[in-house]
Amino acid sequence: MTSTADTPADRLVLDAVSVALGALPANSRIAVAFSGGVDSSVLLDAVVRVAGASRCMALHIHHGLSTHADAWLAHGETFARERGVEFVAQRVEVSRESGASVEAAARDARYRALDAMCDAHGVHALWLAQHADDQAETVLLQLLRGAGLPGLAAMAPEYRPAGAPVARVRPLLHVLRAQIEDYAQRRRLRWIDDESNADTRYARNALRHEIAPVLAVHFPGFRDALARTAAHAASAQRLLDALARIDMETVSRDEARALSHAALLALDDDRALNLLRYWMRSLGFAAASNARLADALRQLREVGEAGDGHQLRIDHAGHALRSYRGLVYWEAGDSSEPADETALIERESSELAWQGESVWRLPQWRGTFVFASVDHATGGAHAAVSGDTETDTDTIPAELLRAAVLSARSRRGGERIRVSGRAGAANVTTGPSRTLKNLFQERGIPAWKRDVPLLYVGDELLFVPFIGLNRAAAAHVAASANPSGARIRIIWREDLLIA
Structure with a gap:
């Protein structure tokens, strides 16, 4: 490999890794989510150069979705071994029955496996290789989907989902794809190309290959502008979450598994909807559309006036929103079942x-x-x-x-x-x-x-x-x-x- 110590891309990548490393306790161990693509290859190579091979490990997920998956696994193991890095791989089954896209199902399976591997190997942080172009694409996709602030906030440099054993860190979030590729070429790294990344039937790939190049011509700084939009949205969302936590102190019941119906309805619509969004995220539910949440609040207000919770009919994420004895809660199953019956019974007897x-x-x-x-x-x-x-x-x-x-x-x-x-x-x-x-x-x-x-x-x-x-x-x-x-x-x- 050639030395690139004087190139701007080299300095930018190594500085980004050094900053992320400095935020961790001394001698803490890092796991890199390593697909073998150019982004994760650059991240792993840079971590080894800055922190040393003994402080990191490469975690590879074998989805089995591509005919090349076995070859990618073998390549990843070789790449890590050449740098003296411990390599751990795990095969996952991607569910096709959840109603979600294959891309979303694969992502969920990948992160579940990565969390389990981090927990098993005692690492302190999981590092992901998303970069500035990924961030810009995410903001554009969320804008086009009409997402709210949580969607526009896009990817945080560091976050820890509920239940995750360690924080997830994105050291390269302010590094451009072109700079990452320049680093890889000058270091003469070998990486794999996932053929699905060229398929423009996927919305993200269409943005990457067809929309972003045109934007770059007419709006050269669009990536930075979208990154600022994400930062502003994240800041606003933190304020809304802080307000929701204040409201939860008054409205939540039974360790936030339920809400007081009366206390929820005492809030104005904007505040009540903000609380419902926050509550659903805290329960691990997928985000609901504004229309569905507005309908839920409308029905809750009608139920409050009529006093009959049996008429509530809101289904979301395999659960049904219920109002019973002054409490609002989610129960598993179809809302056609009455709220005070055995809706939580296993669907197949055990x-x-x-x-x-x-x-x-x-x-x-x-x-x-x-x-x-x-x-x-x-x-x-x-x-x-x-x-x-x-x-x-x-x-x-x-x-x-x-x-x-x-x-x-x-x-x-x-x-x-x-x-x-x-x-x-x-x-x-x-x-x-x-x-x-x-x-x-x-x-x-x-x-x-x-x-x-x-x-x-x-x-x-x-x-x-x-x-x-x-x-x-x-x-x-x-x-x-x-x-x-x-x-x-x-x-x-x-x-x-x-x-």
């Missing part, structure tokens, strides 16, 4: 058999059953279960758990249990049973918490999280159980973090 664990983790329900043995003398559980959300304190004979197969099942709708009386009392098997729907409503359990596993012994419902034991099931063995035998308290514990 059943798992207990294997005798004292702590039974059920990740698909985001929680855990704890079977805590109870001390007869003190009434206390032997197992340490701090932070339990289950309020039922009654116990059952341990032998009941093995009277038949113990299983966790999805709700199907219409289940009933008896919650009044005491195990062994005469009214337990003859008193009225109650539907889970009515019991959840009576106890004020929000709809998004009702997708819980039901614990069955054989074919009889034994225990329901947030409600407790089915007294009828417990009574079946109460009379024959050894009164001095071991007893168990069943506790349901929700995950602290909701995925």
